[in-house]
Amino acid sequence: MSENRARILVFVPAYRCQSQIQRVIDQFADRRVVAWVDTILVVDNRSPDQTLEVAIEHGGKTLSDCEFVCWRNDDNYGLGGSHKAAFRYAIDQGFDYLVVLHGDDQADILDLIQQLEVGAHKGVDCLLGARFMHGSRLKGYSWFRTFGNHVYNKLFSIAAMRNIHDLGSGLNLYRLTSFRDFYFEKFPDDLTFNYVMLLASYHRGQTVKFFPISWREEDQISNVKLFSQAFKVLRLLLGYCIGRARFLATEMRGKPFDNYSGQIQYRQGG
Ligand SMILES: Nc1nc2c(ncn2[C@@H]2O[C@H](COP(=O)(O)OP(=O)(O)OP(=O)(O)O)[C@@H](O)[C@H]2O)c(=O)[nH]1
Ligand SMILES: [Mg+2]
Numbered sequence: 505m506s507e508n509r510a511r512i513l514v515f516v517p518a519y520r521c522q523s524q525i526q527r528v529i530d531q532f533a534d535r536r537v538v539a540w541v542d543t544i545l546v547v548d549n550r551s552p553d554q555t556l557e558v559a560i561e562h563g564g565k566t567l568s569d570c571e572f573v574c575w576r577n578d579d580n581y582g583l584g585g586s587h588k589a590a591f592r593y594a595i596d597q598g599f600d601y602l603v604v605l606h607g608d609d610q611a612d613i614l615d616l617i618q619q620l621e622v623g624a625h626k627g628v629d630c631l632l633g634a635r636f637m638h639g640s641r642l643k644g645y646s647w648f649r650t651f652g653n654h655v656y657n658k659l660f661s662i663a664a665m666r667n668i669h670d671l672g673s674g675l676n677l678y679r680l681t682s683f684r685d686f687y688f689e690k691f692p693d694d695l696t697f698n699y700v701m702l703l704a705s706y707h708r709g710q711t712v713k714f715f716p717i718s719w720r721e722e723d724q725i726s727n728v729k730l731f732s733q734a735f736k737v738l739r740l741l742l743g744y745c746i747g748r749a750r751f752l753a754t755e756m757r758g759k760p761f762d763n764y765s766g767q768i769q770y771r772q773g774g
Contacts, residue, residue, distance in 0.1 A: 510600035510625075511542050515590035517583055518559065518607030519549040523723055526562045527609045533566065537613055540620050543571040543774060545593060546607065547586045547766070550577055555607070560770045571774025577766040584697025588689065589764035595680055601625065602683075606674030608724045615717040616675055629682040629710035632702075633675035639716030640669075646721075649730075656737060660699070663745050664706045669714040671737075672698025682710055692756045695728060696736055703744050704752050 514532075518525055525546070532538055544567065548556040556576055563572045577589060587604070594602045605613050611633060625631050634640055636653055653670070661668040672695070687708075691700040705712050743751045 509540070511598065512540055512601045512603055513543045513545055513590075513594045513597070513599040514541050514603040514605055514613070515587075515594070516544065516546045516559075516605050516607045517549065517586040517590070518546055518551065518555050519583070519586075520551050520553050520555060520725060521608040522551070522554040522558050524609035525555055525559045525607050528605065528607055529559065529563045529566060531605075531613045532570070534614065535569075536621075537617055538569040540617055541570050541603075542599070543573060543597075545590060546572075546574045547590055548574065548576045548769075549582065549586050550580050556769060559607075564770065564772060568773065572770070572772050573768055574770040575766045576769050577764070579761065581761060581764055582693040582697075583695050584691060585693035585761065585764050587697055588686075588693075589766055591678075591680070591683055591686070591688075592764060595684055599680055602678045602680055604674070604676045604678075608674070610719050610721065610724055611673065611675035612718050613675065615715070616677060619677075619715050624713065624715065625677055625679070627711065628713045629679050630702075630705050630712045631677040632670060632712065632714050633673040633717035634669035634714040635673050635717060635719045637669035637714055637716050641716075641718040643718065644721035645719060652730075652734065656734075659738075659741060660702070663741055664703060666706055666712070668702065671702060673717060673719065675717050690753070690755045690757060690760070692740075693758070693761075695733060696740060699737055699740055700744075700752070700756065707748065707752060 516528060546559045560574050636657060656671055657668050660671055688701060691697055
């Protein structure tokens with residue numbers, strides 16, 4: 505581990521991924537990966553299956569080169585709400601960067617490590633994995649979803665007047681100093697959180713950079729309700745086009761929470 509490198513927390517949002525979480529944890533067996541990571545924080549969003557138990561059991565046995573923390577949300581906060589819990593935790597603990605790696609093993613963290621190795625994270629606020637740009641590799645992802653994503657990327661690109669290559673993949677990095685005031689608290693708690701985050705980042709003049717990633721679909725259970733989500737996203741985009749700053753300040757949560765609390769169920773190392 506280099507002396508003066510930034511402190512990085514990898515946040516793994518996990519919901520109903522008992523079959524994949526072990527493989528996600530195994531991604532940290534690679535020395536190249538662990539050289540960059542101080543802490544792995546698995547945030548279990550109250551999965552009804554054995555996700556949390558498997559994570560504790562497997563991580564506890566295999567992770568020895570970095571701190572390993574398993575957290576369980578006090579309520580079902582959704583993917584966006586889990587981000588809020590993780591941002592709060594990482595900021596409170598003084599980390600420099602938050603990395604998001606989805607718990608269902610669709611992304612490969614080495615794609616991000618390669619970016620860190622060449623210093624791509626320096627001078628940006630958001631370094632976002634993109635499944636739909638030159639150099640991206642999709643394995644088993646349906647043509648229909650690929651097509652839909654391209655259409656939405658275009659629509660958002662026009663609205664934001666930027667070249668958007670993905671609205672929310674499962675591998676991203678955020679520089680925490682840009683998120684200290686928690687301006688995203690009222691953003692949606694569900695899977696559309698990332699869409700609004702991206703629009704807000706551009707709106708606030710943040711530096712956003714995309715990098716190509718590989719993305720696989722094997723045994724994952726998609727929890728996305730495709731059509732209802734597609735309409736919801738269109739509504740968000742329309743709201744942004746009309747209201748801009750006013751829209752970004754509105755309450756976008758179906759059920760607002762006062763805080764995104766949770767309990768640490770397991771901690772080792774660090
Ligand atoms: N759907 C869903 N996912 C959650 C939640 N909390 C955490 N997650 C995690 O967030 C990640 C994204 O969920 P997915 O349903 O796979 O959605 P996605 O990866 O954006 O979309 P597809 O895989 O393409 O269907 C997964 O790693 C989940 O384990 C939640 O409340 N709902
Ligand atoms: Mg997924």
